[in-house]
Amino acid sequence: MRISSILYSIRQGVKNIKRNLLFSLASVGTIISCLFLFGVFYCVVMNFKSSMDELENSVVISVFFDEGITDENRSLIGEQIRLREEVNTMYYISPEEAWENYAKETYKDNYELAMESFAGDNPLQNSDSYEITLKNLENHAEFVQYLRELHGVRKVVSSEQTADGVSALSSIVTYASIAIIAILLMVSVFLISNTITIGITVRKEEIQIMKLIGATNFFVRAPFIVEGIVIGLVGSMVPVGLVYLMYDKVVDYLVSKQSIVQNLFAFVPAGEIFSVLIPVSIIIGIGLGLIGSLVTTRKHLKV
Amino acid sequence: MIVLDHVKMKYPASKTYALNDINIKIEDGEFVFIVGSSGSGKTTLIKLLLKELEPTSGKITVADTDYAKLKRRNIPKLRRKIGTVFQNFRLLKDRTVYENVAFAQRVIETPTRYIRRQVPAMLTLVGLADKYKAYPKQLSGGEQQRVALARALVNKPEILLADEPTGNLDPKNSWEIMRLLEDVNKKGTTVVVVTHNKEIVNMMKKRVITLKKGELISDEQKGGYIDED
Numbered sequence: 099m100r101i102s103s104i105l106y107s108i109r110q111g112v113k114n115i116k117r118n119l120l121f122s123l124a125s126v127g128t129i130i131s132c133l134f135l136f137g138v139f140y141c142v143v144m145n146f147k148s149s150m151d152e153l154e155n156s157v158v159i160s161v162f163f164d165e166g167i168t169d170e171n172r173s174l175i176g177e178q179i180r181l182r183e184e185v186n187t188m189y190y191i192s193p194e195e196a197w198e199n200y201a202k203e204t205y206k207d208n209y210e211l212a213m214e215s216f217a218g219d220n221p222l223q224n225s226d227s228y229e230i231t232l233k234n235l236e237n238h239a240e241f242v243q244y245l246r247e248l249h250g251v252r253k254v255v256s257s258e259q260t261a262d263g264v265s266a267l268s269s270i271v272t273y274a275s276i277a278i279i280a281i282l283l284m285v286s287v288f289l290i291s292n293t294i295t296i297g298i299t300v301r302k303e304e305i306q307i308m309k310l311i312g313a314t315n316f317f318v319r320a321p322f323i324v325e326g327i328v329i330g331l332v333g334s335m336v337p338v339g340l341v342y343l344m345y346d347k348v349v350d351y352l353v354s355k356q357s358i359v360q361n362l363f364a365f366v367p368a369g370e371i372f373s374v375l376i377p378v379s380i381i382i383g384i385g386l387g388l389i390g391s392l393v394t395t396r397k398h399l400k401v
Numbered sequence: 402m403i404v405l406d407h408v409k410m411k412y413p414a415s416k417t418y419a420l421n422d423i424n425i426k427i428e429d430g431e432f433v434f435i436v437g438s439s440g441s442g443k444t445t446l447i448k449l450l451l452k453e454l455e456p457t458s459g460k461i462t463v464a465d466t467d468y469a470k471l472k473r474r475n476i477p478k479l480r481r482k483i484g485t486v487f488q489n490f491r492l493l494k495d496r497t498v499y500e501n502v503a504f505a506q507r508v509i510e511t512p513t514r515y516i517r518r519q520v521p522a523m524l525t526l527v528g529l530a531d532k533y534k535a536y537p538k539q540l541s542g543g544e545q546q547r548v549a550l551a552r553a554l555v556n557k558p559e560i561l562l563a564d565e566p567t568g569n570l571d572p573k574n575s576w577e578i579m580r581l582l583e584d585v586n587k588k589g590t591t592v593v594v595v596t597h598n599k600e601i602v603n604m605m606k607k608r609v610i611t612l613k614k615g616e617l618i619s620d621e622q623k624g625g626y627i628d629e630d
Contacts, residue, residue: 103510307491310451312481312556313508315474 103317111324114297122329125293129333129386132282133379137341140375143275144366150268152364154235155186157264159256161228161245171250176228178248184241186233190226197222235265283386290329290390294322298398305399319395326391327384334383338376345371403427403450403560403591408459410445410615419445421615423459427593429559432586434602435595436626437612443595446612447564450593451483452476464559481509484553484590488565490545492537498524498548499533505552523551527581543574550581554590561585563594567601575601599626 099107115122161179163172180188191199197220201209230245232238238256245254298305308318345368353365403425410420420442427433437443448454449461452468461468464482471479492501499520506516524530527547537545546566553561563582567575579594579601586592596602602609602625609624610617619627 100510100512102513103507106507303491304493307493307504308508309477310480310485311505311508311552312477312479314477317508317510 099316099320104320107317107320108324110321111328114301114321114325115328117300118293118297121293121296122325125289125329126333126336128289129286129330129383130336132286133334133383134337134340135282136279136382137337137375137379139275139279140378141341141345141371143271144371145364146271147268148364148366150264153264154233155231157231157235157238157257159230159232159238159242159245159254160191161230161248161251162225162253162255163227164250164252165224167250172226175248175250179228179230179245182241182244184232184234184237186231188228188230191229193220193223193226196225196227235262235268238262238265283382286333286386287390287393290326290387291394293329294326294391294394295398297322297325298394315399318399319391322395323388323391326387328387330383330385330387330390331380332383333386334379338372338379341375342368342372402429402462402464403593404460404462405446405449406460406462408449408461409457410442410449410454411457418457418615420449420456420612423612423617425610425617425620427591429591430586430589432583432592432605432607433594434605434607434609434624435593435612436597436602436609438597440614441612442615443612444564445615447562447595450562451485452479477509481556482559484556484558484561486546486549486553486561486563486566488568490537490542490549490569492545492548492552494537496536497533498529498535498537498540501537501548502551502555505555509556511556519555520551523555526554527551541574542570543577546570546574546578547581550578554585558590560591560593563592563596565596566594567596567598572600579605599628602626 161175163175176188176190179185197216198213200222201212205212232241239262242254242256245251305318349365349368404427405423405425408420408423409418411418423442423446435443435446445454449456450463452471456468463479466479466482493504496504502520502523503516506519511519521530521533524533527550529544529547529551532540532544537548540548546569550566561582566578566582570578575598582592582594583605606623606625608622609619609626611619611624611627
């Protein structure tokens with residue numbers, strides 16, 4: 099296609115929007131509301147996910163060893179575990195650390211006294227362990243089973259109920275968000291398609307003349323595709339801007355007014371969220387416009 | 402050249418043939434009238450030539466293109482070889498005279514510098530150079546048809562199809578349009594005029610093909626209008 103033809107198609111596309119201003123605005127409005135909700139959902143899901151990650155990291159699996167295990171065998175077990183893909187972090191807790199942690203937790207203010215009275219005689223001599231966190235809690239049960247079957251492992255302690263709960267909640271939130279966003283996007287495509295159909299109906303005579311004169315299919319369709327893309331682009335930029343302006347304010351408000359929220363949630367910084375949300379929204383907006391116009395012109399403009 | 406070889410056309414909902422076993426051969430550079438009353442099959446013939454319809458049977462060849470072998474994506478290329486003028490002009494009402502003619506060139510992606518040269522030349526040819534800024538509703542019927550003619554000719558088609566070009570015009574304007582068509586024909590374009598304007602057909606002494614109820618009933622060089630009654 100020539101540059102002059104591309105410019106002509108762009109001009110015609112913009113003219114179409116002006117001619118069907120009311121319907122174009124309705125389409126833009128729908129995309130704005132869909133992508134605004136998409137943006138809000140995305141922010142909520144990302145923050146929820148980040149909190150889930152924190153929670154997942156707090157689910158620790160402790161691996162204790164057979165009594166009298168050699169340092170070498172213990173290291174070997176460590177190497178084996180570390181090679182597993184599921185492992186996120188793994189620390190070795192020596193008997194001394196284990197006793198100190200226990201004393202701190204149990205005796206609190208009197209813990210130094212307890213340490214002194216047991217000096218040189220560690221009650222948790224055989225309680226050194228590996229503390230492991232997983233990348234994903236879905237495989238938690240299988241992984242614990244694997245650890246239990248390792249030679250030289252005496253006991254594996256883990257909070258299975260928490261792990262299962264977090265994992266299930268995380269899945270529900272993810273699937274529900276995907277479903278809602280998918281429905282919103284389908285509604286947008288339908289509305290863009292409707293706007294383009296009206297544009298085609300209004301310009302029926304012009305399209306017929308174009309076809310009889312010898313315009314290619316692409317040339318006939320190009321202005322409508324431009325129309326769809328412009329509607330999608332405008333419809334995507336407005337809500338992203340709105341969500342961007344609101345995000346920090348809402349987070350600040352929640353943190354300052356609702357301290358319980360601060361404890362529950364690990365808020366993701368705006369930069370991190372919008373470095374993904376801005377391009378994704380624009381791509382979705384343009385994509386919606388493109389799909390809506392392509393589907394409609396294919397249906398109505400059989401030459 | 403236009404060749405229709407045993408062409409039959411029946412619409413799906415109809416019991417009778419709109420065109421029945423039509424054989425026509427029009428050489429390059431000819432001027433031909435196709436006449437007949439309504440229901441004779443004239444419009445169907447035009448639609449077949451523009452490949453808006455597919456014949457039920459038979460073979461159509463226009464400008465060395467066998468329609469049966471023509472792929473869908475190549476239809477635009479074929480139509481660029483055929484200029485078309487309609488009874489109701491079919492101009493774009495929201496565009497000026499200049500834009501209406503330029504539109505024909507834009508859709509075939511002619512570079513703008515050529516459009517700027519060719520459109521004024523074409524408007525001069527049809528006598529509307531001074532009205533290039535006017536909108537169709539500001540023009541008389543005859544002037545609108547001249548704009549339509551300029552639009553059909555601006556891409557220098559091999560064939561000009563005119564479907565009732567004088568149907569909405571008074572005698573004076575009708576003759577002006579016919580004179581323009583004759584000029585175009587003298588410059589080498591094949592001109593096919595579908596009409597039921599008896600006076601013009603009889604006066605111009607061109608080849609006349611007469612259709613009646615889908616049948617070709619007469620094909621005469623320097624012929625006249627045959628009254629069906």
